[in-house]
Amino acid sequence: MEAKTRVLPLLPLRGVLVFPYMVIHLDVGREKSVRAIDETMLRDRFIFLAAQRDAQIDDPQPGDIYEVGTVAEVKQLLKLPGGTIRVLVEGVARAKVLRYVAEEPFFRVEVEEFAETQTGNSHVEALKRSLISQFEQYVKLSKRIPPETVVSIVSIEEPGRLADIIASHLTLKVEDKQELLEAVDVAARLEKLCAIISRELEIVELERRINIRVRKQMEKTQKEYYLREQIKAIQKELGEKDERQAEGEEYRAKIAQAKLPKEVEEKALKEVERLEKMPPMAAEATVVRNYLDWLLALPWTKTTRDRLDIAVAEQILEEDHYALKEPKERILEYLAIRKLAKSMKGPILCFVGPPGVGKTSLGRSIARALERKFVRISLGGVRDEAEIRGHRRTYVGALPGRIIQGMRQAGSKNPVFLLDExxxxxxxxxxxxxxxxxxxxxxxxxxxxxDHYIEIPFDLSQVLFITTANYPYNIPRPLWDRMEIIQISGYTEEEKVQIAVRHLIPKQLKEHGMTKEHLTLSENALRKIIREYTRESGVRNLERQIAAVCRKTAKQIVSGKVKRARVTAQNIEKFLGIPKYRYGLAENADEVGVATGLAWTETGGDTLSIEVTLCKGKGNLILTGKLGDVMKESAQAGYSFIRSRARQLGIDEDFYEKFDVHIHVPEGATPKDGPSAGITMATALASALTGRKVRHDVAMTGEITLRGRVLPVGGIKEKVLAAHRAGIKTVILPADNKKELEEVPPHVRNKLKVIFVSHMDEVLAAALVDEHPPAFAQTENIPVVAWSQA
Incomplete structure (x- = not known):
């Protein structure tokens, strides 16, 4: 192989490479390159072309240019506007840069030119034939090169020239072309080109298969599309406009974008076909449109990702709610299990408690902790099954039930869904x-x-359902069986103070456009509001009273009377007026025939005064105070027990023939029922008949039997809290209710003396003032089981 050296101007090429025997137009715009072309035209028109390693570089250095390039002859030169030159060059021979003679004002290099050797052995001939065969196959599959060009190419006899011409017609990367250019040996060049074409053939074949597959998938859609387009064209030509067709197309596009489950998509498309066959103004068409809108609006597949960070959830629950230890623990347990078992079905929690204790807001906090959507519906007063399951579409004005409406509002399959009341x-x-x-x-x-309206099954298994109730016994038994009941009792006075300081006061100040600089409420003022202006288990009325203070203060600030208000226990009446409730002891002094009981109401626990008076008569038992049947029966049982114990109590045994007994429960307009006032009525009866006073600082609850046994009752926590609020010092409870007392906060238990009793004799010994001890108290050993941490 002969080689000769010569010094030539260098033209760096960006994104293109020139082979020997290749004729190509080049646009030259860089200043150095223009000078190199000018020098070439002044001399013998030969120039060295070499590709840049990186086409993005505007001012390449010698290290940025490949060493192997092509010696080319400039055939034509045309100057374009803007200083750009278009040149027509023809590749002559391969060459390699030996050294850079000069770098300014343009590159001048000494190159070693390689002469093409003619090789005629059988190996080269075999490579040549294989190359021609692969090239023809490539052209046939790709269809990028005209057939006449292929004929002229394959007729070339010289193997090296054939390889260069074929390489120049292929769409290859500059790196691949550079490898072929550097292959001086013809056999090596042919082998590399065969490998490259083989790779390109695989890519072209894969593209062809993909196109065939896509074409098959698109055939039906394309056919329908073309047919519809033809219908549109015909209608346009006739001057008609099919509104039904346009509406159908719009719904089909929405269905395709919604990515509905297969069953839902098929149902929706059938409804679209029905809609297209109906007159636009038909009543049935409106029904179908509404139905399609509901199908498309429901979150069939959309879900939100749960935040299963227990520490963050605990922080959020503590921020939003004070106390409520048991509900918070249950929620954190759910999160922990959810983190371990991804496919856990949503539990159904039921928060049971009086109004204003935070049941609904607790559900909202759960949603915030989980980062789920929150939906609330109220079931109060719902008496129609269609409110839950929806109406069938055959009815006028039919709609889905509240559950499906809530899911549409949520926009996801896994919200926190609160069913209130x-x-x-x-x-x-x-x-x-x-x-x-x-x-x-x-x-x-x-x-x-x-749902009767939707008619397609909807998955509610990922929903976290939470229900709330005030009175547990009104919850239908089948529902009770499927829910986890979490009792939320009333707040203690201390808890109410903390809730007001942490939540209620900042909230009301913000809502009334004020800050702490405008209004401050002392803790003593809050305690007076709680004791004398509200009577509740929750904090709803407390918040209303705080809002009233804020309104009064806002008026004074706006009128210019004050700039800052400080509310204390001494001046609270200026803001809220005369106290509405009497706080302190249930009774001010020991009295005959008056006993304090403990009752459970829908607003929590409460104290209940029971009065008994005697008057001459024929032994009638009169009951007043709007009592229920169970409470009347408890009064009868207590009356019979006292009669049976008349001798031990020192009562005339035939008193029932001389006196009428009148039992009255105050607040007569309020209905009352239940067995838990049994021992209270019996105690008041014993006091009235014996003339012994009942201790005013004692309250009691329990059911009585004819034998005087004291049976357990419900609502112990609420009743004890009510006694604490009323200033009671001693509480008498059935012995079987001792376990329930553990639910009472320790700071409340520590301030009360709790006596557990199992017989009525123990109640009388603890509740009656022993001014003149009767015979039974001296002769019989009456055990008193005391439980106190005071």
Whole structure:
């Protein structure tokens, strides 16, 4: 192989490479390159072309240019506007840079030119034939090169020239072309080119298969598209406009974008076909449109990602709510299990407690802790099954039920769904909504909840359902069986103070446009509001009273009377007026025939005064105070027990023939029922008949039997809290209720003396003032079981 050296101007190429025998136009714009072309035209028109390693570099250095390039002859030169030159060059021979003679004002290099050797052995001939065969196959598949060009290329006899011409017609990377250019040996060049074409053939074949597959998938869609376009063109030509077709197309586009489950998509498309066949103004068309809108609006596949960080959830729950230890623990347990078991079905929690204790806001905090959507619906007064399951589309004005409406509002499949006031549902001729809720709340059924309007099963298994109720006994039993009951009792006075300081006061100040600089409430003022202006288990009325203070202060500030108000226990009446309730002892002094009982109400626990008076008569038992049947029976049982113990109590045994007994429970307009006032009425009866006073600082609760046994009752926590609020010092409870006392906060238990009793004799010994001890108290050993941490 002969080689010769020569000094030539160098033209760096960006993104292109020139082979020997290749004719190509080049646009030259860089100042150095223009000078190199000018020098070439002044001399013998030969120039050295070499590609840049990186096409992005504007001012390449010798190290940025490949060493192997092509010696080319400039055939034509055309100056374009803007200083750019277009040159037509033809590759002559391969060459390699030996050294850079000069770098300014343009590159001048000494190159070693390689002469093409003619090799005619059988190996080269075989490579040549293989190359031609692969090239023809490539052209046939890719269809990027005209057939006449292929004929002229394959007729070239010289193997090296054939390889260069074929390489120049292929769409290859500069790096691949550079490898072929550097292959001086013809056999090596042919082998590399065969490998490159083989690789390109695989890519082209893969593209062809993908195109065939896509074409098959698109055939049906394209056919429908073309047919519809033809219909549109015909209608346009006739001057008609098919509104139904346009509406159908719009719905089809929405269905395609919604990515609905297969079953839902098929149902929606069928409804679209029905819609297209109906007159636009038909009443049925409106029904179908509404139905399609509901299908498209529901979150069939959309979910939100749970935040399962227990530390963050605990922080959020503590920020939003003070106390409520048991509900918070249960929520954190749910999060922990959810983190371990990803496919856990949503539990159904039921918060039971009086109004204003934070049941609804606790559900909202759970949603915030989980980073889920929150939906709330109220079931109070719902008596129609269709409110839950929806109406069938055959009815005028039909709509889905509240569950599906809530899911649409949430926009995800896994919201926190609060069903408020589940104990206030009722039943009539329109069905039983509580029975319809079974399908919603039962984890075994709600994965395919069927709404009468939607008609397609909707998955509710990922929803975290939370229900609330004020009175547990009004919750339908089938629902009770499927829910986890969490009792939320009333707050103690100290808890109310903390809630007011941490939450209520900042909230009301913000809502009234004030800051701490405008208004401050002392703790003593808050305690007076709690004691004398509210009577509740929750904090709803407390918040109203704080809002009233804020309003009064705002008026004074705006009128210019004050710049800052400080509310204390001494001046609270200027803001809220005369106290509404009497705080302190249930009774001011020991009295005959008056006993203090403890009752459970929907607003929490409360104290209950029971009065008994005697008057001459024929032994009638009179009961007043709007008492229920159970409470009347408790009064009868207590009366019979006292009669049976008349001798031991020192009472005339035939008193019932001489006196009428009148039992009255004050606040006569309020209905009262239940057995828990039994021992209280018996104590008041014993006091009235014996003339012994009842201790005013003692309150009691318990059911009485004819034998004088004291049976357990419910609502112990609420009743004890009520006694504490009323300033009671001693509480008498049934012995069987000792375990329930553990639910009472320790700081409340420590301030009360709790006596557990199992017989009425123990109650009388603890409750009656022993001014003249009767015979039974001296002769009989009456055990008193005391439980006190005072």
């Amino acid at each position: 589940v104990d206030k549902m009722s039943t009539d001729f329109r069905g039983d909504p509580s029975a319809a809720l079974l399908e919603v709340l039962d984890p075994e059924q709600n994965s395919a909840f069927s």
